[in-house]
Every structure is written in structure tokens, then in C-alpha cells.
Amino acid sequence: xxxxxxxxxxxxxxxxxxxxxxxxxxxxxxxxxxxxxxxxxxxxxxxxxxxxxxxxxxxxxxxxxxxxxxxxxxxxxxxxxxxxxxxxxxxxxxxxxxxxxxxxxxxxxxxxxxxxxxxxxxxxxxxxxxxxxxxxxxxxxxxxxxxxxxxxxxxxxxxxxxxxxxxxxxxxxxxxxxxxxxxxxxxxxxxxxxxxxxxxxxxxxxxxxxxxxxxxxxxxxxxxxxxxxxxxxxxxxxxxxxxxxxxxxxxxxxxxxxxxxxxxxxxxxxxxxxxxxxxxxxxxxxxxxxxxxxxxxxxxxxxxxxxxxxxxxxxxxxxxxxxxxxxxx
Numbered sequence: 001x002x003x004x005x006x007x008x009x010x011x012x013x014x015x016x017x018x019x020x021x022x023x024x025x026x027x028x029x030x031x032x033x034x035x036x037x038x039x040x041x042x043x044x045x046x047x048x049x050x051x052x053x054x055x056x057x058x059x060x061x062x063x064x065x066x067x068x069x070x071x072x073x074x075x076x077x078x079x080x081x082x083x084x085x086x087x088x089x090x091x092x093x094x095x096x097x098x099x100x101x102x103x104x105x106x107x108x109x110x111x112x113x114x115x116x117x118x119x120x121x122x123x124x125x126x127x128x129x130x131x132x133x134x135x136x137x138x139x140x141x142x143x144x145x146x147x148x149x150x151x152x153x154x155x156x157x158x159x160x161x162x163x164x165x166x167x168x169x170x171x172x173x174x175x176x177x178x179x180x181x182x183x184x185x186x187x188x189x190x191x192x193x194x195x196x197x198x199x200x201x202x203x204x205x206x207x208x209x210x211x212x213x214x215x216x217x218x219x220x221x222x223x224x225x226x227x228x229x230x231x232x233x234x235x236x237x238x239x240x241x242x243x244x245x246x247x248x249x250x251x252x253x254x255x256x257x258x259x260x261x262x263x264x265x266x267x268x269x270x271x272x273x274x275x276x277x278x279x280x281x282x283x284x285x286x287x288x289x290x291x292x293x294x295x296x297x298x299x300x301x302x303x304x305x306x307x308x309x310x311x312x313x314x315x316x317x318x319x320x321x322x323x324x325x326x327x328x329x
Contacts, residue, residue, distance in 0.1 A: 005045045007161035015174035025185040059095040111159045119163045142172045148182040151217035198325040199305045206234040206311035208245030215252045228303035229253040232310030233261045236269040247280035256286040257294045262312025
């Protein structure tokens with residue numbers, strides 16, 4: 001959710017509405033994850049991981065996803081869904097729930113891209129490597145919005161952010177200007193190298209649907225380039241629970257370098273490792289490797305389109321890989 005929270009905070013700051021914000025990532029615009037304002041508006045990322053979001057009673061809440069995750073905490077998807085429903089019920093009287101169209105919630109203002117919802121993105125297109133779209137709800141039309149960051153998932157996030165910021169008093173043209181100047185979040189579809197010969201993008205994705213969004217966006221932006229993906233699974237339980245989903249999404253790559261699982265807070269689970277995902281994939285051009293081996297492969301192959309993804313210590317590869325691809329003559 002970090003890009004959405006950053007979008008909302010940036011729009012409010014840039015439009016002159018102002019806010020304070022506690023963010024889920026380092027803002028590229030502000031080089032911090034905490035912003036201070038002069039009014040009573042506070043923007044926070046609500047974390048469902050340990051149910052801590054149930055301590056909040058917001059005036060406006062945005063729910064982007066209720067995908068099965070953190071099943072080590074919740075046990076099954078139904079308990080996760082119950083927690084989201086409880087969170088939605090805790091919105092203050094007279095407040096607003098903004099939710100992605102299709103989520104199993106009974107109330108709220110819906111948003112979507114290219115389908116029927118209360119707020120929608122229309123006419124989405126890519127021009128010169130940039131995403132443009134139109135926004136529409138029952139009262140406002142904003143044409144030809146330029147996104148400062150790439151990705152169809154970020155267009156979807158922008159629809160929710162626009163709706164929230166309109167409710168908080170931001171003017172449509174100020175919102176449009178703010179979206180064009182938004183430069184994103186560290187490790188969320190972050191361009192590390194971007195030149196005529198090489199594209200290198202780093203992303204924090206660690207759930208199949210996040211990974212799908214990242215890979216789909218890369219493929220849509222650069223359909224004629226061969227995509228090399230380096231992926232580090234995060235948590236043994238997540239790998240066990242979503243091995244099929246990871247395999248399906250990673251098959252969208254043209255080449256895959258798979259690192260060992262990053263354990264974080266967990267102990268190993270028998271029979272669960274990176275090979276579990278690889279064994280379910282159809283892609284032939286795939287291999288398991290260590291970090292140094294991945295660096296050596298990139299140094300040898302000099303891929304034209306490289307994506308590193310994961311929530312562990314895969315970020316240690318970013319600078320070495322950047323040096324390799326930036327220094328190619």
C-alpha cells in the first residue's frame with residue numbers, strides 16, 4: 001500500500017491542502033518516511049500483518065486488497081477477511097470507505113480501472129514510456145493525467161488517491177499537477193538504470209499479486225525486450241502457501257534467477273525452499289543461484305531489461321548490478 005499512501009500524502013502536500021503522514025516506505029520526493037503538516041489531517045499506512053490496523057478509527061479508509069497473506073498470523077483467508085470487515089466497521093460516523101471494486105465488502109465508494117465503479121480510470125495509454133489516463137466520478141472529470149511513475153497498478157492506486165484527496169478539499173487541477181510530479185517510493189518500481197541500452201527496475205513485491213503487477217507493468221512498457229527477473233522469496237510460510245501463484249507469475253519472465261528464501265522471522269520448513277517454486281514453473285530458462293552468482297550472470301549476460309524483486313536482503317544486489325549495467329559501453 002506504500003505507493004498509495006505516498007500518492008495521497010504528496011497530492012495533499014503539493015496541492016496546498018497539507019497533511020502529516022507516516023509512510024510505509026521512503027518517499028523519493030521527500031527522502032523520508034515521515035511528513036509533518038500544519039493541519040489535523042494525518043495519513044498513515046494501516047498494517048494488517050499483526051492486526052494492528054484494528055487499533056485505528058479513521059475518517060477515511062482506503063482498502064486496496066484483501067488477498068490471502070500473513071496466513072501464519074490469521075490461519076486462513078476467512079479470518080483475514082473478517083479482520084478487514086471489522087476494520088471497515090471502525091470508520092467514524094460520517095466517514096468514508098473507499099474500496100477496490102470487487103472486494104467482499106458490503107459498503108463504501110468503489111474504484112477501478114476500465115470497469116463499472118464509483119470512481120474510474122478511463123482512456124489509459126502509454127505514450128513515450130509514460131502512463132496517461134482520465135479520471136471520472138459522479139461529479140468530477142480530470143482529463144489527460146500524466147503519472148510520474150509507471151505501472152497499471154499505480155494508475156489504479158491513483159484513482160483511489162484522487163477520490164480521497166477530492167474529499168479532503170484538493171482541487172482537480174492541483175491533483176493533476178501533483179500526480180505528474182510524483183516520483184514514487186524507494187523499492188517500489190524504482191528505476192535504477194534507464195538508458196538506451198539497459199533498463200533496471202527494483203521492486204519490493206513479495207506476494208504473487210504484487211509480483212504480477214510489477215512484471216505486467218514491465219512487460220507492457222517494454223514489450224520488445226527480453227525480461228530477466230531475479231526473485232528472492234520472502235518467508236517459508238508464504239512460499240509454501242503461494243508456490244503455485246509465484247510459479248504462474250514468474251513464468252511471465254523470459255529468464256529467471258531464483259535466490260534462496262529470505263527467512264526473516266521464521267525457521268525453515270521441511271520441503272519448502274526455492275526449488276518448490278521452480279518445480280512448478282513452465283519457463284525453461286530458469287535457475288537457482290546465490291547472490292554472487294546472480295551478479296556474475298548479469299555481468300556476463302548484460303541483460304537489456306532487468307527486474308529485481310523481493311522483500312528480503314535482495315536490495316544488497318542493487319548497487320553491484322547498477323554498476324555493471326551503468327558502465328556498459
